[in-house]
Amino acid sequence: MNAGNLEKRFNSRRIKVKIFNMVSVGVIDEPINKFYDVISIIAIILNLAAAFAITFDYMEEHYKGLLLAIEAVTTAFFAVDYVLRIVSANELYPKLSEGKSIIRYIFSFTGLIDLLSFLPYYLPVFFPAGSTVFRLFRVARILRLFRINSYYDQLNVITEVIVSKSQQLLASVFIIFILMLASSLCMYSVEHEAQPRVFQNAFSGLWWSASTLLTVGYGDIYPVTITGKILGIIISFLGVGMVAIPTGIISAGFVEQYQRLKTVGDYAEEENLHFIRVKILESDTWNEKKIIELALPRDVIIVAIQRGADTIIPRGDTVIKKNDIVVMCAEKIKEIQPIDLKEIVINEGHSWNGVAIKNLDISRQSYIFMVRRNGKAILPKGSLVIKAGDVVLLYEKHVKNENV
Structure with missing residues (x-):
């Protein structure tokens, strides 16, 4: 070719x-x-x-x-x-x-x-x-x-509930159908002689049982004998219970579904996952690039992109744009060398005030990884001068004692 x-x-x-x-x-x-x-x-x-x-x-x-x-x-x-x-x-x-x-x-x-x-x-x-x-x-x-x-996810919950509870719903409908057949034959046997034109056959009894069991009660067909009335009372009570079965199944399905959606964050925590959000600026290298073109680490995946009021499920050819909020997921690592995180607030009399980062006298095991100034995060560079009001974030690594 x-x-x-x-x-x-x-x-x-x-x-x-x-x-x-x-x-x-x-x-x-x-x-x-x-x-x-x-x-x-x-x-x-x-x-x-x-x-x-x-x-x-x-x-x-x-x-x-x-x-x-x-x-x-x-x-x-x-x-x-x-x-x-x-x-x-x-x-x-x-x-x-x-x-x-x-x-x-x-x-x-x-x-x-x-x-x-x-x-x-x-x-x-x-x-x-x-x-x-x-x-x-x-x-x-x-x-x-x-x-x-x-x-809409809110409407889609209805479909998800019906699909997840389809077996139970079919079972309840099957039970109702059996009760309809049984009650129609019983009522036909009891009422046929007293009302031959009303209960002409088993189908007439089926119509009555359907309207009674499903609590519709049209009133066009009803029993007139004592036995028929007693039987009708029993079947009416059964009908209330039978209608309550699929109603309860669907109600339980809604509770389970909304509970699952509510605890999705806890589920991610149980699965030892960690999510981070990054806002893309015009100067970032990811701007106007497809996801497939990004050199992401092996264990990091992009799970969603928030663009304005919309949330986009990313595909390989999805283009990341300016002001997008990219949500990434990675597995938490438990077996890692302990790190102490510190937050230092710089005031006027602090020894770091007015000093460039490269000139600070700090331990070799201490690293400044962020400076917050006026609510904005600044990536530290050697030439960056610390000012009063800054919040300096640094971490210190624990050094294992090799002689122990």
């Missing part, structure tokens, strides 16, 4: 990566990515608002043209978004080939939602006879609201 083909493949891959970062939720290391996230949220909200508003006679009479235009534009945006996600599908599933990654996305849950959010809108153009059915499928676009759920 010649150099020209390699360059084309590299440029193609770079474009796909940029597209993937743009359509991915929460990747805001570039202005266009953040702008695309905002446009996506606005499109979803406007599309659903237009779909609801046009069902009102007044809105349809006075603003039908505007609402249809909003629906057309936002649906076109959904179609473009779907195409962009197909183009960058290989970045979503990097372990698969390009063709398999596209198929994987198309038949995934999110892929099907993305497809149904725009395809039924255009199908009546080719199949006018099925416009009513296609309009029903267009309701699937409301599922795109789950994308908004991904933009």
Whole structure:
């Protein structure tokens, strides 16, 4: 393969990566990515608002043209978004080939939602006879609201709780289903002779048991016999307990999730990790450099970048910019030679006042590593003159006695 083909493949891959970062939720290391996230949220909200508003006679009479235009534009945006996600599908599933990654996305849950959010809108153009059915499928676009759920950690907790407690929730639903079947058959057996038109079959009993167990109580079907009423009371009590089971599971999941988020700092301490923050200035060597270009020590990683009000999860091609606050993580080392840290406040009568660091009479095992002046940290140089009001930070190494 010649150099020209390699360059084309590299440029193609770079474009796909940029597209993937743009359509991915929460990747805001570039202005266009953040702008695309905002446009996506606005499109979803406007599309659903237009779909609801046009069902009102007044809105349809006075603003039908505007609402249809909003629906057309936002649906076109959904179609473009779907195409962009197909183009960058290989970045979503990097372990698969390009063709398999596209198929994987198309038949995934999110892929099907993305497809149904725009395809039924255009199908009546080719199949006018099925416009009513296609309009029903267009309701699937409301599922795109789950994308908004991904933009905010507070909303995303709901999804995480349901996924983490899915087994318990399925078990509780299965128990409710068994109770519904049992209670429907029991009530049918007791009430069929007294109310043959009301409890015509087991399904009639199933409808009653569902409304009773789930505490809805429509009142259209109810027992009239003494045995049926007693059975109804028992099933009603069971229904209250059965509804409380999934409610308790979800409530416990929320408590666990928020407790986990609250103690993440303690977890880092237990894992013997240490985090530091560094603000990047225009003169720093890291300014306008990609993370992959930084010569970081082996055990140090960049875990987050705070840029203004946004927090960016860094990637290798993320560019560090001026005024960014870089959060780095490293493992604490316990087996280290003891160091005594000292903080010396310089007053007018102090012997160091007005003396350059290189001229200070200090021990060879003592090192000045920082000078704080007027709230600012100054890296010490030999020519730096200590002044009154400065806070000098130094450390002293313990020298092991080799004769012991």
